[in-house]
Amino acid sequence: MYDCSTVIKLLHPYLDRELDVKESVRIQTHLRECPYCREMFSAEQVFQDLVRQNVAPPPAPEFARRCVTAALSRESRRPRLQRLRGRPARIAAGAGAVAAAAALVIVLVGVFTTAVPGLVTLAVAQHRAYLDHPDSLEVTGGDVAVVAARLEERLHFKLRLPAEPVADLRLIGGRVVEDGDRRAAHLVYRLGDRQTVSLLMTPPQEVRVSGRNAIAFKNILFNPADIAGYQTLQWSDRRHTYVLVSSEPGAVYQACVICHGSGQSRDAIAGFTSGT
Amino acid sequence: MLEFFGREEPRKTEFEELTLPYLDSLYGFALVLTGNSDDAHDLVQDAYLRAYRFYHRYQPITHYKAWLFTLTKNLFINRYHQRAREVSLTSLEIDDDAPYESPRDLLVAASGRHEKGLFRQDFDWAMAAMPEKLRLAVLLKDVEGFDYKEIAEIMGCPLGTVMSRLSRGRQLLKKSLKDYWVGAPPLRPAEHARTERV
Ligand SMILES: [Zn+2]
Helix, strand or coil, rough: CCCCHHHCCHHHHHCCCCCCHHHHHHHHHHHHHCCHHHHHHHHHHHHHHHHHHHCCCCCCCCCHHHHHHHHHHHHHHHCHHHHHHHCCCCCCCCCHHHHHHHHHHHHHHHCCCCCCHHHHHHHHHHHHHHHHHHHHHEEEECCHHHHHHHHCCCCCCCCCCCCCCCCCCCEEEEHHHHHHHEEEEEEEEECCCCCEEEEEEEEEEECCCCCCEEECCEEEEEEEEEEEEEEEEEECCCEEEEEECCCCHHHHHHHCCHHHHHCHHHHHHHHHHHCC | CCCHHHHHHHHHHHHHHHHHHHHHHHHHHHHHHHHHHHHHHHHHHHHHHHHHHHHHCCCCCCCCCHHHHHHHHHHHHCCCCCEEEEEHHHCCCCCCCCCCEEEEHHHHHHHHHHHHCCHHHHHHHHHHHHCCHHHHHHHHHHHHHCCCHHHHHCCCHHHHHHHHHHHHHHHHHHHHHHHHHHHCCCCHHHHHHEEEEC
Protein backbone atom coordinates (compact mmCIF):
# COMPACT_ATOMS: atom_id res chain seq x y z
CA MET A 1 0.00 0.00 0.00
CA TYR A 2 1.31 3.47 -0.88
CA ASP A 3 1.81 6.03 1.84
CA CYS A 4 1.00 9.72 1.45
CA SER A 5 4.51 10.82 0.40
CA THR A 6 4.68 8.18 -2.35
CA VAL A 7 1.26 9.15 -3.57
CA ILE A 8 2.19 12.84 -3.72
CA LYS A 9 5.30 11.95 -5.72
CA LEU A 10 3.12 10.17 -8.26
CA LEU A 11 0.57 12.95 -8.37
CA HIS A 12 1.69 14.42 -11.68
CA PRO A 13 2.16 11.13 -13.58
CA TYR A 14 -1.20 10.00 -12.27
CA LEU A 15 -3.07 13.11 -13.39
CA ASP A 16 -1.19 13.00 -16.70
CA ARG A 17 -2.39 9.38 -17.15
CA GLU A 18 1.14 8.08 -17.42
CA LEU A 19 0.88 5.34 -14.77
CA ASP A 20 0.08 1.73 -15.57
CA VAL A 21 -3.16 0.17 -14.37
CA LYS A 22 -1.64 -1.41 -11.25
CA GLU A 23 -0.15 1.85 -10.02
CA SER A 24 -3.28 3.79 -10.84
CA VAL A 25 -5.42 1.39 -8.82
CA ARG A 26 -3.08 1.75 -5.86
CA ILE A 27 -3.34 5.51 -6.03
CA GLN A 28 -7.12 5.37 -6.28
CA THR A 29 -7.28 3.04 -3.30
CA HIS A 30 -5.22 5.46 -1.26
CA LEU A 31 -7.27 8.45 -2.36
CA ARG A 32 -10.47 6.76 -1.25
CA GLU A 33 -9.09 6.43 2.24
CA CYS A 34 -7.10 9.64 2.60
CA PRO A 35 -9.00 12.96 2.55
CA TYR A 36 -5.71 14.91 2.69
CA CYS A 37 -4.36 13.46 -0.55
CA ARG A 38 -7.79 13.49 -2.13
CA GLU A 39 -8.09 17.23 -1.66
CA MET A 40 -4.56 17.76 -2.88
CA PHE A 41 -5.23 15.82 -6.06
CA SER A 42 -8.42 17.62 -6.88
CA ALA A 43 -6.85 21.04 -6.24
CA GLU A 44 -3.92 20.09 -8.46
CA GLN A 45 -6.33 19.01 -11.14
CA VAL A 46 -8.06 22.37 -10.97
CA PHE A 47 -4.71 24.13 -11.23
CA GLN A 48 -3.66 22.12 -14.27
CA ASP A 49 -6.95 22.95 -15.95
CA LEU A 50 -6.20 26.61 -15.29
CA VAL A 51 -2.77 26.24 -16.87
CA ARG A 52 -4.28 24.59 -19.92
CA GLN A 53 -6.80 27.38 -20.30
CA ASN A 54 -4.43 30.27 -19.74
CA VAL A 55 -1.04 29.39 -21.09
CA ALA A 56 -1.69 28.98 -24.82
CA PRO A 57 0.96 30.88 -26.78
CA PRO A 58 -0.20 33.69 -29.07
CA PRO A 59 -0.96 32.69 -32.65
CA ALA A 60 1.84 32.91 -35.20
CA PRO A 61 1.99 36.27 -36.98
CA GLU A 62 0.21 36.39 -40.30
CA PHE A 63 3.53 37.25 -41.93
CA ALA A 64 5.01 33.94 -40.76
CA ARG A 65 2.05 32.02 -42.10
CA ARG A 66 2.36 33.64 -45.49
CA CYS A 67 6.09 33.02 -45.66
CA VAL A 68 5.61 29.35 -44.85
CA THR A 69 2.95 28.80 -47.50
CA ALA A 70 4.94 30.78 -50.06
CA ALA A 71 8.05 28.72 -49.35
CA LEU A 72 6.04 25.51 -49.70
CA SER A 73 4.62 26.64 -53.03
CA ARG A 74 8.06 27.45 -54.31
CA GLU A 75 9.32 24.11 -53.06
CA SER A 76 6.52 22.14 -54.69
CA ARG A 77 7.45 23.60 -58.06
CA ARG A 78 11.06 22.48 -57.84
CA PRO A 79 11.85 19.58 -60.13
CA ARG A 80 11.20 16.35 -58.33
CA LEU A 81 14.68 14.90 -58.76
CA GLN A 82 16.29 17.91 -57.16
CA ARG A 83 13.85 17.75 -54.29
CA LEU A 84 14.48 14.11 -53.63
CA ARG A 85 18.10 14.92 -53.07
CA GLY A 86 17.08 17.43 -50.47
CA ARG A 87 18.03 21.05 -50.31
CA PRO A 88 20.95 22.18 -52.41
CA ALA A 89 24.19 22.10 -50.49
CA ARG A 90 24.84 25.33 -48.65
CA ILE A 91 27.32 27.38 -50.56
CA ALA A 92 30.53 27.64 -48.65
CA ALA A 93 31.43 31.09 -47.47
CA GLY A 94 34.34 32.63 -49.27
CA ALA A 95 35.29 34.61 -52.28
CA GLY A 96 33.43 32.39 -54.72
CA ALA A 97 30.26 32.26 -52.69
CA VAL A 98 28.93 35.60 -53.82
CA ALA A 99 29.32 34.85 -57.50
CA ALA A 100 27.85 31.38 -57.02
CA ALA A 101 24.85 32.71 -55.15
CA ALA A 102 24.32 35.41 -57.72
CA ALA A 103 24.56 32.86 -60.52
CA LEU A 104 22.05 30.60 -58.80
CA VAL A 105 19.57 33.40 -58.41
CA ILE A 106 19.98 34.48 -62.00
CA VAL A 107 19.31 30.94 -63.17
CA LEU A 108 16.13 30.92 -61.11
CA VAL A 109 14.95 34.24 -62.42
CA GLY A 110 14.55 33.61 -66.10
CA VAL A 111 12.43 36.17 -67.89
CA PHE A 112 10.44 38.44 -65.70
CA THR A 113 7.90 41.17 -65.97
CA THR A 114 5.64 42.03 -63.12
CA ALA A 115 3.31 44.63 -61.76
CA VAL A 116 5.29 47.32 -60.04
CA PRO A 117 4.56 48.43 -56.50
CA GLY A 118 5.16 52.10 -55.77
CA LEU A 119 8.32 51.58 -53.82
CA VAL A 120 10.13 50.08 -56.81
CA THR A 121 9.14 53.02 -58.98
CA LEU A 122 10.47 55.35 -56.32
CA ALA A 123 13.75 53.42 -56.20
CA VAL A 124 14.19 53.60 -59.97
CA ALA A 125 13.43 57.34 -59.95
CA GLN A 126 16.02 57.87 -57.22
CA HIS A 127 18.58 55.81 -59.08
CA ARG A 128 18.10 57.91 -62.22
CA ALA A 129 18.21 61.11 -60.20
CA TYR A 130 21.56 60.08 -58.81
CA LEU A 131 22.95 59.20 -62.24
CA ASP A 132 21.83 62.60 -63.54
CA HIS A 133 23.15 64.48 -60.51
CA PRO A 134 25.90 62.54 -58.80
CA ASP A 135 26.49 65.51 -56.50
CA SER A 136 23.03 65.20 -54.95
CA LEU A 137 24.08 62.83 -52.16
CA GLU A 138 23.81 64.24 -48.65
CA VAL A 139 26.77 62.33 -47.39
CA THR A 140 29.55 60.74 -49.39
CA GLY A 141 32.32 58.37 -48.49
CA GLY A 142 32.90 54.70 -47.93
CA ASP A 143 32.74 54.76 -44.14
CA VAL A 144 29.58 52.83 -43.41
CA ALA A 145 29.28 53.98 -39.82
CA VAL A 146 29.57 57.65 -40.76
CA VAL A 147 27.10 57.41 -43.63
CA ALA A 148 24.59 55.40 -41.60
CA ALA A 149 24.84 57.71 -38.60
CA ARG A 150 24.28 60.82 -40.72
CA LEU A 151 21.24 59.33 -42.44
CA GLU A 152 19.77 57.90 -39.26
CA GLU A 153 19.56 61.41 -37.83
CA ARG A 154 16.71 62.02 -40.23
CA LEU A 155 15.26 58.52 -40.46
CA HIS A 156 12.75 56.85 -38.19
CA PHE A 157 14.53 53.53 -38.30
CA LYS A 158 17.97 51.98 -37.97
CA LEU A 159 20.07 51.08 -40.98
CA ARG A 160 21.79 47.75 -40.99
CA LEU A 161 24.74 47.65 -43.31
CA PRO A 162 27.86 45.51 -43.26
CA ALA A 163 30.77 47.36 -41.71
CA GLU A 164 33.37 45.68 -43.87
CA PRO A 165 33.70 46.05 -47.64
CA VAL A 166 31.90 43.19 -49.35
CA ALA A 167 33.18 41.65 -52.56
CA ASP A 168 33.54 44.37 -55.20
CA LEU A 169 31.02 46.70 -53.66
CA ARG A 170 32.06 50.11 -52.46
CA LEU A 171 29.76 52.49 -50.70
CA ILE A 172 29.67 55.86 -52.43
CA GLY A 173 27.25 57.62 -50.12
CA GLY A 174 23.60 58.15 -49.41
CA ARG A 175 20.70 60.46 -48.78
CA VAL A 176 17.27 60.49 -47.23
CA VAL A 177 14.40 60.58 -49.69
CA GLU A 178 10.82 61.49 -48.98
CA ASP A 179 7.82 59.77 -50.43
CA GLY A 180 4.64 61.25 -49.05
CA ASP A 181 4.89 60.90 -45.30
CA ARG A 182 7.43 58.11 -45.31
CA ARG A 183 11.16 58.41 -45.49
CA ALA A 184 13.58 56.01 -47.06
CA ALA A 185 17.34 55.71 -47.20
CA HIS A 186 18.89 55.78 -50.64
CA LEU A 187 22.38 54.31 -50.69
CA VAL A 188 24.62 54.27 -53.72
CA TYR A 189 27.24 51.62 -54.32
CA ARG A 190 29.84 51.11 -56.98
CA LEU A 191 30.18 47.55 -58.18
CA GLY A 192 33.51 46.82 -59.82
CA ASP A 193 34.88 49.69 -61.89
CA ARG A 194 31.88 51.42 -63.35
CA GLN A 195 28.57 49.81 -62.42
CA THR A 196 26.30 51.73 -60.11
CA VAL A 197 23.81 50.07 -57.82
CA SER A 198 21.17 51.84 -55.75
CA LEU A 199 19.67 50.45 -52.60
CA LEU A 200 16.48 51.87 -51.17
CA MET A 201 15.68 50.88 -47.59
CA THR A 202 12.48 51.52 -45.68
CA PRO A 203 10.90 49.99 -42.59
CA PRO A 204 9.17 46.69 -43.46
CA GLN A 205 6.20 47.23 -45.75
CA GLU A 206 3.51 45.10 -47.21
CA VAL A 207 5.07 43.95 -50.43
CA ARG A 208 2.85 42.65 -53.14
CA VAL A 209 4.69 39.60 -54.37
CA SER A 210 3.89 38.23 -57.76
CA GLY A 211 3.64 34.49 -57.33
CA ARG A 212 4.93 33.65 -60.76
CA ASN A 213 8.08 35.70 -60.58
CA ALA A 214 8.95 35.68 -56.93
CA ILE A 215 12.06 33.76 -55.99
CA ALA A 216 12.15 32.09 -52.63
CA PHE A 217 15.76 31.76 -51.68
CA LYS A 218 17.02 30.95 -48.22
CA ASN A 219 13.91 32.10 -46.42
CA ILE A 220 13.40 35.37 -48.27
CA LEU A 221 10.99 36.07 -51.10
CA PHE A 222 12.65 38.16 -53.78
CA ASN A 223 10.54 40.00 -56.25
CA PRO A 224 12.37 40.90 -59.45
CA ALA A 225 11.16 43.36 -62.03
CA ASP A 226 12.37 45.00 -65.19
CA ILE A 227 11.41 48.65 -65.38
CA ALA A 228 12.31 51.07 -68.13
CA GLY A 229 15.55 49.28 -68.78
CA TYR A 230 16.48 48.98 -65.13
CA GLN A 231 16.61 45.77 -63.22
CA THR A 232 15.15 45.82 -59.76
CA LEU A 233 14.94 43.36 -56.95
CA GLN A 234 12.61 43.93 -54.03
CA TRP A 235 12.28 41.99 -50.84
CA SER A 236 11.48 42.31 -47.16
CA ASP A 237 12.67 40.84 -43.97
CA ARG A 238 11.37 41.66 -40.52
CA ARG A 239 13.43 44.80 -40.28
CA HIS A 240 13.34 46.45 -43.67
CA THR A 241 11.95 46.47 -47.14
CA TYR A 242 14.67 46.76 -49.76
CA VAL A 243 14.83 47.63 -53.43
CA LEU A 244 17.99 47.22 -55.46
CA VAL A 245 18.27 49.01 -58.80
CA SER A 246 20.88 48.71 -61.48
CA SER A 247 21.09 49.27 -65.20
CA GLU A 248 23.52 46.41 -65.73
CA PRO A 249 22.10 42.91 -66.02
CA GLY A 250 22.89 40.76 -63.03
CA ALA A 251 24.33 43.55 -60.95
CA VAL A 252 21.40 43.67 -58.56
CA TYR A 253 21.85 40.03 -57.66
CA GLN A 254 25.50 40.40 -56.93
CA ALA A 255 24.56 43.33 -54.80
CA CYS A 256 22.43 41.25 -52.47
CA VAL A 257 25.45 40.94 -50.26
CA ILE A 258 24.97 44.56 -49.31
CA CYS A 259 22.07 43.68 -47.12
CA HIS A 260 22.92 40.18 -46.10
CA GLY A 261 26.44 40.61 -44.95
CA SER A 262 25.24 41.65 -41.51
CA GLY A 263 22.54 40.99 -38.98
CA GLN A 264 22.16 38.25 -36.48
CA SER A 265 19.85 35.78 -38.15
CA ARG A 266 21.58 35.99 -41.44
CA ASP A 267 22.81 32.43 -41.58
CA ALA A 268 19.56 31.64 -43.32
CA ILE A 269 20.95 33.38 -46.35
CA ALA A 270 24.53 32.37 -45.86
CA GLY A 271 24.92 31.87 -49.57
CA PHE A 272 24.86 35.61 -49.99
CA THR A 273 27.35 36.46 -47.32
CA SER A 274 30.97 36.43 -48.04
CA GLY A 275 33.43 35.36 -45.42
CA THR A 276 31.59 36.94 -42.52
CA MET B 1 5.35 12.64 -67.57
CA LEU B 2 2.09 14.39 -66.99
CA GLU B 3 1.29 12.12 -64.13
CA PHE B 4 4.72 12.70 -62.71
CA PHE B 5 4.06 16.41 -62.33
CA GLY B 6 0.35 16.05 -61.83
CA ARG B 7 0.86 14.48 -58.42
CA GLU B 8 2.72 17.41 -56.98
CA GLU B 9 -0.08 19.79 -56.17
CA PRO B 10 -2.42 17.31 -54.43
CA ARG B 11 0.47 16.16 -52.28
CA LYS B 12 1.26 19.70 -51.29
CA THR B 13 -2.37 20.34 -50.42
CA GLU B 14 -2.43 17.15 -48.39
CA PHE B 15 0.76 18.11 -46.59
CA GLU B 16 -0.60 21.55 -45.81
CA GLU B 17 -3.85 20.16 -44.49
CA LEU B 18 -1.96 17.82 -42.19
CA THR B 19 0.65 20.24 -40.91
CA LEU B 20 -0.50 23.85 -41.15
CA PRO B 21 -2.98 23.49 -38.26
CA TYR B 22 0.10 23.19 -36.04
CA LEU B 23 1.72 26.41 -37.22
CA ASP B 24 0.62 28.40 -34.16
CA SER B 25 1.85 25.70 -31.81
CA LEU B 26 5.15 25.33 -33.62
CA TYR B 27 5.68 29.05 -33.66
CA GLY B 28 5.13 29.22 -29.89
CA PHE B 29 7.59 26.36 -29.46
CA ALA B 30 10.15 28.05 -31.70
CA LEU B 31 9.70 31.25 -29.75
CA VAL B 32 10.63 29.50 -26.51
CA LEU B 33 13.60 27.74 -28.15
CA THR B 34 15.09 30.77 -29.86
CA GLY B 35 13.95 33.51 -27.52
CA ASN B 36 13.15 36.00 -30.30
CA SER B 37 10.60 36.34 -33.06
CA ASP B 38 13.13 36.76 -35.87
CA ASP B 39 14.80 33.45 -35.26
CA ALA B 40 11.48 31.78 -34.46
CA HIS B 41 10.19 32.89 -37.84
CA ASP B 42 13.21 31.47 -39.66
CA LEU B 43 13.14 28.27 -37.65
CA VAL B 44 9.48 27.57 -38.31
CA GLN B 45 9.82 28.25 -42.01
CA ASP B 46 12.83 25.97 -42.32
CA ALA B 47 11.07 23.31 -40.30
CA TYR B 48 8.12 23.32 -42.68
CA LEU B 49 10.38 23.11 -45.71
CA ARG B 50 12.31 20.23 -44.23
CA ALA B 51 9.12 18.48 -43.17
CA TYR B 52 7.78 18.83 -46.68
CA ARG B 53 10.89 17.24 -48.15
CA PHE B 54 10.75 14.37 -45.69
CA TYR B 55 7.07 13.97 -46.31
CA HIS B 56 7.86 13.14 -49.91
CA ARG B 57 10.33 10.51 -48.94
CA TYR B 58 8.87 8.72 -45.98
CA GLN B 59 5.20 8.66 -46.11
CA PRO B 60 3.39 7.04 -43.38
CA ILE B 61 4.03 9.28 -40.43
CA THR B 62 1.72 8.46 -37.60
CA HIS B 63 1.74 11.46 -35.35
CA TYR B 64 2.34 14.62 -37.33
CA LYS B 65 2.37 17.01 -34.45
CA ALA B 66 5.07 15.19 -32.48
CA TRP B 67 7.03 14.66 -35.67
CA LEU B 68 6.96 18.38 -36.50
CA PHE B 69 8.03 19.34 -33.00
CA THR B 70 10.92 16.86 -32.99
CA LEU B 71 12.02 18.04 -36.40
CA THR B 72 11.92 21.67 -35.29
CA LYS B 73 13.93 20.90 -32.20
CA ASN B 74 16.57 19.01 -34.20
CA LEU B 75 16.79 21.81 -36.71
CA PHE B 76 17.26 24.24 -33.88
CA ILE B 77 20.11 22.15 -32.47
CA ASN B 78 21.81 21.87 -35.86
CA ARG B 79 21.54 25.52 -36.55
CA TYR B 80 22.37 27.02 -33.22
CA HIS B 81 25.35 24.84 -32.37
CA GLN B 82 26.32 26.86 -29.37
CA ARG B 83 23.01 26.87 -27.67
CA ALA B 84 22.45 23.27 -28.64
CA ARG B 85 25.27 22.17 -26.40
CA GLU B 86 23.51 23.87 -23.55
CA VAL B 87 20.24 22.15 -24.36
CA SER B 88 21.73 18.67 -24.49
CA LEU B 89 23.41 18.85 -21.09
CA THR B 90 20.48 17.08 -19.60
CA SER B 91 21.60 13.61 -18.64
CA LEU B 92 22.32 14.05 -14.96
CA GLU B 93 19.38 15.99 -13.76
CA ILE B 94 18.44 15.16 -10.20
CA ASP B 95 15.12 15.95 -8.68
CA ASP B 96 15.76 18.25 -5.80
CA ASP B 97 12.85 16.91 -3.75
CA ALA B 98 11.45 20.33 -3.09
CA PRO B 99 8.45 20.17 -0.78
CA TYR B 100 5.25 19.80 -2.69
CA GLU B 101 3.42 23.08 -2.97
CA SER B 102 -0.30 22.64 -2.53
CA PRO B 103 -2.39 24.58 -5.00
CA ARG B 104 -5.15 25.19 -2.48
CA ASP B 105 -4.01 28.58 -1.14
CA LEU B 106 -3.19 29.55 -4.64
CA LEU B 107 -6.69 28.90 -5.87
CA VAL B 108 -8.13 30.97 -3.07
CA ALA B 109 -5.77 33.85 -3.84
CA ALA B 110 -6.56 33.55 -7.52
CA SER B 111 -10.28 33.99 -7.38
CA GLY B 112 -10.18 37.80 -7.34
CA ARG B 113 -7.87 38.00 -10.34
CA HIS B 114 -10.01 35.57 -12.23
CA GLU B 115 -13.08 37.72 -11.84
CA LYS B 116 -11.19 40.74 -13.10
CA GLY B 117 -10.12 38.82 -16.21
CA LEU B 118 -6.44 39.25 -15.38
CA PHE B 119 -5.68 35.57 -15.35
CA ARG B 120 -4.11 35.27 -18.74
CA GLN B 121 -1.59 38.02 -18.27
CA ASP B 122 -0.65 36.64 -14.86
CA PHE B 123 0.06 33.25 -16.39
CA ASP B 124 1.98 34.82 -19.26
CA TRP B 125 4.15 36.65 -16.83
CA ALA B 126 4.76 33.59 -14.65
CA MET B 127 5.59 31.41 -17.65
CA ALA B 128 7.98 33.99 -19.07
CA ALA B 129 9.82 34.10 -15.75
CA MET B 130 10.53 30.37 -15.80
CA PRO B 131 13.78 28.81 -16.99
CA GLU B 132 13.49 27.75 -20.58
CA LYS B 133 13.59 23.98 -20.01
CA LEU B 134 10.91 24.00 -17.36
CA ARG B 135 8.77 26.27 -19.48
CA LEU B 136 9.16 23.92 -22.45
CA ALA B 137 8.10 20.94 -20.37
CA VAL B 138 4.97 22.69 -19.15
CA LEU B 139 4.20 24.00 -22.63
CA LEU B 140 4.58 20.61 -24.30
CA LYS B 141 2.49 18.82 -21.69
CA ASP B 142 -0.19 21.20 -20.51
CA VAL B 143 -0.63 23.28 -23.62
CA GLU B 144 0.25 20.93 -26.44
CA GLY B 145 -0.91 17.73 -24.78
CA PHE B 146 2.04 15.47 -25.63
CA ASP B 147 2.66 12.41 -23.49
CA TYR B 148 5.89 11.95 -21.53
CA LYS B 149 7.49 9.73 -24.15
CA GLU B 150 6.85 12.24 -26.89
CA ILE B 151 8.19 15.07 -24.77
CA ALA B 152 11.34 13.04 -24.05
CA GLU B 153 11.81 12.58 -27.77
CA ILE B 154 11.18 16.23 -28.61
CA MET B 155 13.42 17.55 -25.87
CA GLY B 156 16.01 14.86 -26.41
CA CYS B 157 16.21 13.79 -22.78
CA PRO B 158 15.34 10.74 -20.65
CA LEU B 159 11.81 10.12 -19.41
CA GLY B 160 12.87 10.76 -15.81
CA THR B 161 14.11 14.19 -16.78
CA VAL B 162 10.78 15.01 -18.36
CA MET B 163 8.97 14.07 -15.16
CA SER B 164 11.36 16.05 -13.01
CA ARG B 165 11.15 19.13 -15.22
CA LEU B 166 7.42 18.93 -15.42
CA SER B 167 6.95 18.67 -11.69
CA ARG B 168 9.49 21.42 -10.99
CA GLY B 169 7.98 23.57 -13.71
CA ARG B 170 4.50 23.27 -12.30
CA GLN B 171 5.74 23.87 -8.79
CA LEU B 172 7.57 26.98 -9.87
CA LEU B 173 4.56 28.21 -11.77
CA LYS B 174 2.41 27.75 -8.69
CA LYS B 175 4.93 29.46 -6.47
CA SER B 176 5.36 32.47 -8.77
CA LEU B 177 1.63 32.92 -9.12
CA LYS B 178 1.01 32.52 -5.43
CA ASP B 179 3.73 34.98 -4.46
CA TYR B 180 2.35 37.37 -6.99
CA TRP B 181 -1.25 36.97 -5.98
CA VAL B 182 -0.76 37.17 -2.24
CA GLY B 183 1.34 40.28 -2.72
CA ALA B 184 4.77 39.00 -1.83
CA PRO B 185 7.58 40.44 -3.98
CA PRO B 186 7.85 38.05 -6.91
CA LEU B 187 11.05 36.31 -7.89
CA ARG B 188 12.72 37.93 -10.83
CA PRO B 189 13.54 35.80 -13.85
CA ALA B 190 17.26 35.92 -13.12
CA GLU B 191 16.72 34.42 -9.68
CA HIS B 192 14.61 31.68 -11.11
CA ALA B 193 17.27 30.85 -13.62
CA ARG B 194 19.85 30.59 -10.90
CA THR B 195 17.80 28.11 -8.95
CA GLU B 196 17.50 25.74 -11.88
CA ARG B 197 19.89 22.86 -11.92
CA VAL B 198 21.00 21.26 -15.12
ZN1 LIG C 1 -2.59 10.37 1.73
